[in-house]
Amino acid sequence: MKKLLLLLPLAYMAITAYGQTSIPNGNFESWNSVTYDYPLNYPYNSNYDAFYRYETPLPFNVIKTVDAYHGTYAIEVSTVTSGTNTAFGYFLNSNPKSGNPIEWTGGAPYTEIPTGIQGYYKYNVATGDSAIIFAVFSKGGINIGTYLYPIGDLHTDWTHFNFTFDPPLSKAPDSVIFAATSSNIMVSDNGVAGSVLVLDSVSFTGVIIQPEGMNGDFELWETETLLTPEDWIMQTNYDQRGLENRTLDAYKGKYAIKLKTYLGDNSGVPVARGEQVSTGYYSENCNNNCIELGGQRFTNKKDTLTFWYKYTPSSNVKAQVSMKFKKNGTSFQWEGRDLLASTEYQYFEIPFDLWQAPDTVIVNIQALRWEDNVLSALGSVLTIDEIQFKSQPILYARIPKFVADNALTIFPNPSSGKFRIKNSADVTQVIVYNQLGRQVYSRILTEGEKLNEIDLTRLKKGVYFIEIYDPENRHTQKIVIQ
Numbered sequence: 154m155k156k157l158l159l160l161l162p163l164a165y166m167a168i169t170a171y172g173q174t175s176i177p178n179g180n181f182e183s184w185n186s187v188t189y190d191y192p193l194n195y196p197y198n199s200n201y202d203a204f205y206r207y208e209t210p211l212p213f214n215v216i217k218t219v220d221a222y223h224g225t226y227a228i229e230v231s232t233v234t235s236g237t238n239t240a241f242g243y244f245l246n247s248n249p250k251s252g253n254p255i256e257w258t259g260g261a262p263y264t265e266i267p268t269g270i271q272g273y274y275k276y277n278v279a280t281g282d283s284a285i286i287f288a289v290f291s292k293g294g295i296n297i298g299t300y301l302y303p304i305g306d307l308h309t310d311w312t313h314f315n316f317t318f319d320p321p322l323s324k325a326p327d328s329v330i331f332a333a334t335s336s337n338i339m340v341s342d343n344g345v346a347g348s349v350l351v352l353d354s355v356s357f358t359g360v361i362i363q364p365e366g367m368n369g370d371f372e373l374w375e376t377e378t379l380l381t382p383e384d385w386i387m388q389t390n391y392d393q394r395g396l397e398n399r400t401l402d403a404y405k406g407k408y409a410i411k412l413k414t415y416l417g418d419n420s421g422v423p424v425a426r427g428e429q430v431s432t433g434y435y436s437e438n439c440n441n442n443c444i445e446l447g448g449q450r451f452t453n454k455k456d457t458l459t460f461w462y463k464y465t466p467s468s469n470v471k472a473q474v475s476m477k478f479k480k481n482g483t484s485f486q487w488e489g490r491d492l493l494a495s496t497e498y499q500y501f502e503i504p505f506d507l508w509q510a511p512d513t514v515i516v517n518i519q520a521l522r523w524e525d526n527v528l529s530a531l532g533s534v535l536t537i538d539e540i541q542f543k544s545q546p547i548l549y550a551r552i553p554k555f556v557a558d559n560a561l562t563i564f565p566n567p568s569s570g571k572f573r574i575k576n577s578a579d580v581t582q583v584i585v586y587n588q589l590g591r592q593v594y595s596r597i598l599t600e601g602e603k604l605n606e607i608d609l610t611r612l613k614k615g616v617y618f619i620e621i622y623d624p625e626n627r628h629t630q631k632i633v634i635q
Contacts (some may be wrong), residue, residue, distance in 0.1 A: 177384035193373035214242035227353035233344035241344035245332030258291035260330035268359030284350035290326035409538035412520035427521025451514035459541035467532035470525035569632035570610030
């Protein structure tokens with residue numbers, strides 16, 4: 154009796170159960186979450202990249218350290234490695250939107266004309282490497298001075314640096330970007346693993362007032378929490394911080410994924426870009442020979458990808474869902490569809506019949522097609538939920554909340570296992586659960602397919618719960634097999 158009482162609550166718990174599937178976490182119920190600190194006014198840092206940019210998150214490489222020259226804290230940035238990926242540490246107070254410092258503009262408001270920059274540092278030398286500090290000034294959106302200085306060698310004790318701007322600034326700026334890297338990115342794209350810079354008490358020289366919010370002593374820090382969907386790889390942007398991709402606006406379950414647009418850069422020209430989420434990834438610095446890696450095992454030659462989506466484009470643009478099929482490491486077919494505007498959840502299918510059986514599939518979802526990069530596309534939002542192959546329906550172990558549903562008629566009930574549904578023309582999906590919340594039957598109907606009867610005669614006698622979906626509603630009912 155005691156054991157039975159312990160089991161009964163399970164019938165009312167919403168617990169997701171995952172089986173072997175080519176689209177793991179297709180309902181976006183599971184999310185990776187990490188929390189880290191960054192120096193106040195420097196939200197643009199390599200911790201963000203370490204979490205989002207790589208197929209396997211790298212260690213955070215911008216950290217608060219109590220090994221300070223003055224006060225309580227200093228900042229430590231390092232070049233880290235994991236597997237085949239190496240990433241240098243960096244922080245700066247503005248989104249540069251370009252890899253070329255002479256193109257940087259913006260940053261903290263500042264109208265003084267400094268003569269140089271000074272501070273204290275330690276450096277753990279790595280062969281052929283050095284850290285770099287940057288001071289970049291602009292006025293009216295135009296760069297008027299970029300200064301960068303390497304600092305390296307072996308300095309285990311605090312060492313003073315003092316650099317003079319040469320040539321000097323010719324006029325007063327209206328903003329300044331301050332940044333530092335753990336490796337010399339002007340020489341190496343990724344830096345040398347093991348390079349570590351500790352920095353403290355940074356200030357401009359020849360001026361009375363430092364930039365507001367300079368925080369050059371690194372005493373002030375903020376905490377940020379980052380989220381990514383488990384088993385998916387995100388491609389996002391710094392400026393999306395605070396705008397979570399996990400949303401409670403789900404078609405089913407608790408969460409769905411929300412992908413947005415952001416302001417990007419194409420060779421110095423501002424463009425709109427869409428956030429992406431994929432089961433594949435590209436290796437770093439693959440130059441012009443990029444091959445998408447990753448994906449999941451999949452061997453069906455013929456199948457259908459299904460999902461529910463909402464899309465609110467801000468102009469005449471489209472989102473996209475696509476699949477890339479591979480055999481022995483080589484891509485041989487691409488299947489995708491553009492998504493049009495829909496303010497309510499809409500069911501969508503992508504059927505395919507490949508010319509050969511694959512061994513791998515990569516699924517990609519993007520809030521904006523690559524060619525729809527017009528600035529008017531900014532503000533477009535795509536929400537996706539329940540993405541799956543028909544041959545691999547998402548498995549749930551839960552009992553839907555029972556609600557008396559007069560709009561749903563299932564007969565005969567009880568029965569020997571065969572049930573008919575009245576007015577079933579618009580049914581899109583049927584799921585049946587046993588009393589312990591385990592899914593024991595699932596069927597997704599194709600467009601135009603009619604459901605006349607549900608055959609559950611293979612199930613044992615007892616009480617079950619049936620969940621029936623049409624394009625607008627979910628209906629629940631208790632049925633009995635006798």
